[in-house]
Amino acid sequence: MVVAFAILAAWELVTAAGVVGFRRPIYNALSLVANMLGLAVLFLILNAQFLFAAQLIVYAGAVMVLFVFIIALLNPVSDVSLGRTGNEWIYGLVFGVIFAALLGGLLVNRGLTGRQGTATPEAISAVGNVQAVGAALYTKFLFPVEVTSVLLLIAAVGAVYLAMRRIR
Amino acid sequence: MTLELIVITLIKTAIVVLGLLTGFAYLTLFERKVQARLQQRPGPNRVGPFGLLQPAADGLKLFFKSSSAPAGRDHFLYLLAPAISVIAALASFAIIPVSGPGDLNLFGHRIGWYVMNVNIGILWYLAVTSFGVYGIFLAGYASNSKYSMLGALRSSAQMISYEMALGLSLVPVFILAGSLRLVDIVNAQRTWWFIVPLLPAFFLYLIAGIAETNRAPFDLPEAETELVAGYHTEYSGMRFALFFMAEYINMIIVSSIATVVFLGGWWGPFGILPGPWWFLLKVVVLLYVYVWLRATLPRMRYDRLMALGWKSLLPLSLTMMMVTAVVFVAAQGKA
Numbered sequence: 001m002v003v004a005f006a007i008l009a010a011w012e013l014v015t016a017a018g019v020v021g022f023r024r025p026i027y028n029a030l031s032l033v034a035n036m037l038g039l040a041v042l043f044l045i046l047n048a049q050f051l052f053a054a055q056l057i058v059y060a061g062a063v064m065v066l067f068v069f070i071i072a073l074l075n076p077v078s079d080v081s082l083g084r085t086g087n088e089w090i091y092g093l094v095f096g097v098i099f100a101a102l103l104g105g106l107l108v109n110r111g112l113t114g115r116q117g118t119a120t121p122e123a124i125s126a127v128g129n130v131q132a133v134g135a136a137l138y139t140k141f142l143f144p145v146e147v148t149s150v151l152l153l154i155a156a157v158g159a160v161y162l163a164m165r166r167i168r
Numbered sequence: 169m170t171l172e173l174i175v176i177t178l179i180k181t182a183i184v185v186l187g188l189l190t191g192f193a194y195l196t197l198f199e200r201k202v203q204a205r206l207q208q209r210p211g212p213n214r215v216g217p218f219g220l221l222q223p224a225a226d227g228l229k230l231f232f233k234s235s236s237a238p239a240g241r242d243h244f245l246y247l248l249a250p251a252i253s254v255i256a257a258l259a260s261f262a263i264i265p266v267s268g269p270g271d272l273n274l275f276g277h278r279i280g281w282y283v284m285n286v287n288i289g290i291l292w293y294l295a296v297t298s299f300g301v302y303g304i305f306l307a308g309y310a311s312n313s314k315y316s317m318l319g320a321l322r323s324s325a326q327m328i329s330y331e332m333a334l335g336l337s338l339v340p341v342f343i344l345a346g347s348l349r350l351v352d353i354v355n356a357q358r359t360w361w362f363i364v365p366l367l368p369a370f371f372l373y374l375i376a377g378i379a380e381t382n383r384a385p386f387d388l389p390e391a392e393t394e395l396v397a398g399y400h401t402e403y404s405g406m407r408f409a410l411f412f413m414a415e416y417i418n419m420i421i422v423s424s425i426a427t428v429v430f431l432g433g434w435w436g437p438f439g440i441l442p443g444p445w446w447f448l449l450k451v452v453v454l455l456y457v458y459v460w461l462r463a464t465l466p467r468m469r470y471d472r473l474m475a476l477g478w479k480s481l482l483p484l485s486l487t488m489m490m491v492t493a494v495v496f497v498a499a500q501g502k503a
Contacts, residue, residue: 026245026309033302040295053291057335061298065305065328072309073321129287130348 004045011038025071029064036060047121049129180283184261192416193223198452199459206463227409235405238311245310250403250410253303257417260296263289264424265351267434267443281434281443282351289348293425294335297380301327303414304382304399311402319398322388322470329474330379333481337372340492341429354433361432366492370430372485374457377422379477381415384462388470423454 015038018031040055124132137145197212197219204211212219237246262283286292301324308320342348344365345356356362363370379386395401400411427433427450434443441449468476 026242030245030306049286049288050291053288053295056295057291057298061295061301061331062328065298065301065324068302068305068309069321069324072305072317125287128347130291 001045005042008038008042008045012042026068029067029071032067033060033064036064047124047129050133176279177283180279181262184283185258188258188261188417188420189413191420192413193227195416195420195455196226196412197223198455199462202456202459203463206460230406230409233405235407237404238313238402240312241402242310242312245306247407249303249307249310250407250414251303252306253300253414254410254417256296256300256303257414257421260293260421261417261424263292263350264421264428265354265433266447280351285349285351287349289350289353290338290342290425290429291348293421294331297418298331300414300418303411307403307411308399311399313402315396315401316399319395319401322395323382323399326382326386326388326473326477327380329477330376330481333372333477333485334376334380336482336485336489337369337376338429339485339489340366340369343489343492343496350428350433354428354435357432358435361430361435363430363432366430366488369485369488369492370426372481372488373426373430374454376477376481376485377426378458378461379473381418381422383415383419383458385465385468386473387462387467388473419455419458420451423451423458426454427451 012035015031015035019028019035022028022031036055036059040052040060043049043051043055127135200222201211201219212222215221215225263286265280265282265285267281304327305320305324308316308318308323311317341353341362344362345353347353347356353362382388400408403411424447427447431450431454432446434447436443436446436449
């Protein structure tokens with residue numbers, strides 16, 4: 001299991017570097033797809049089968065396909081030569097430090113191994129993986145789920161409104 | 169995970185891959201023969217008795233054909249695309265149980281009639297096929313040709329649109345079976361196949377499945393009259409054969425899922441045939457429907473196709489889902 005995790009972690013790092021490193025947009029997007037694939041397999045190692053499937057269906061299968069779709073449709077080969085202003089590294093530094101501080105805080109708080117919750121593999125396999133996620137989502141976390149769905153609905157309605165206005 | 173489990177899984181994977189490749193080869197012959205008879209032609213009948221060796225001849229021909237490729241291609245993605253298509257198609261068969269109930273007892277080992285029986289079940293199929301879109305799309309993008317690009321754009325838009333209806337049309341089955349495991353779903357159909365209470369869902373699934381595999385009358389991505397051959401225009405030889413293989417294997421998988429989910433899988437009336445034969449028979453009947461539709465119906469217009477997916481199939485499958493849920497809960501409350 002440790003070996004599998006090490007391979008996956010290396011894969012995640014390499015593909016994440018690809019997301020920012022490649023010069024052609026389609027390769028950036030495909031690196032992100034590869035990264036999400038690795039993330040899905042990480043979920044699988046953690047016995048979270050449903051999250052594995054959801055990650056693949058929603059992110060790799062729908063969101064990223066649309067990304068790649070737009071990139072190919074607009075064919076931004078001409079954007080490759082887009083000039084850089086030269087001060088991106090400041091933003092990079094600021095957000096990098098913030099992110100590192102967050103990670104550090106997490107490590108100090110939880111330690112490297114994390115805390116054992118009630119949802120052990122045995123407890124989950126007793127009711128079934130999908131059933132456990134579904135029961136948690138629609139009982140304990142019903143309010144956040146509904147709020148998020150309303151938020152997504154607003155975004156969808158807004159997108160339709162913007163698209164319709166342009167046609168008129 | 170024990171060594172025994174790994175070895176058994178590897179052997180089962182090899183059997184499934186070989187079975188699917190043979191199935192693909194003879195599905196092409198089946199399609200040509202049936203289509204020929206529907207059009208009052210004899211069909212291929214020169215290679216071997218009744219043309220039975222035709223797939224082998226086709227395979228050899230494609231294998232020894234020199235592969236030409238367009239000059240302005242993106243070489244890495246050009247090679248990656250057919251591989252993604254075939255891997256996604258082959259991997260999705262892993263969850264399908266071809267027989268049952270119980271396990272096969274072979275040399276003292278208990279072997280299930282499937283490669284894996286996972287809790288997420290049919291979500292595996294949806295996850296893996298959503299990756300298949302990349303194969304088609306990258307083929308069109310990497311070929312650097314306008315026909316390929318247009319074909320790929322159409323195809324991926326179509327596959328994304330119909331994936332929604334496909335997934336939602338299966339939800340009523342999950343409600344009735346109470347599980348995503350395909351083995352549980354088949355076992356729940358022992359007395360009544362789900363096609364009986366869920367007939368509309370079956371038709372929704374079938375239409376969405378045909379669109380998902382880009383087959384006639386929804387074969388817009390390879391509309392010969394406008395797009396030459398769509399996303400695989402610039403592929404030849406074995407690389408072309410891989411796309412062809414992925415399409416036909418996807419047909420087999422859509423039919424197998426329909427068999428398992430709606431037609432009772434290995435259960436047959438009167439118990440006259442063993443399980444695997446019932447499964448095979450139902451899959452072949454569904455594949456015949458595929459060929460029959462291709463020989464009968466003209467291709468749809470692209471805007472009609474999109475309208476059908478978003479304005480008819482999606483609302484209908486949502487309605488079907490809600491009605492099933494309400495009826496199920498009401499029936500439970502009474503019982």
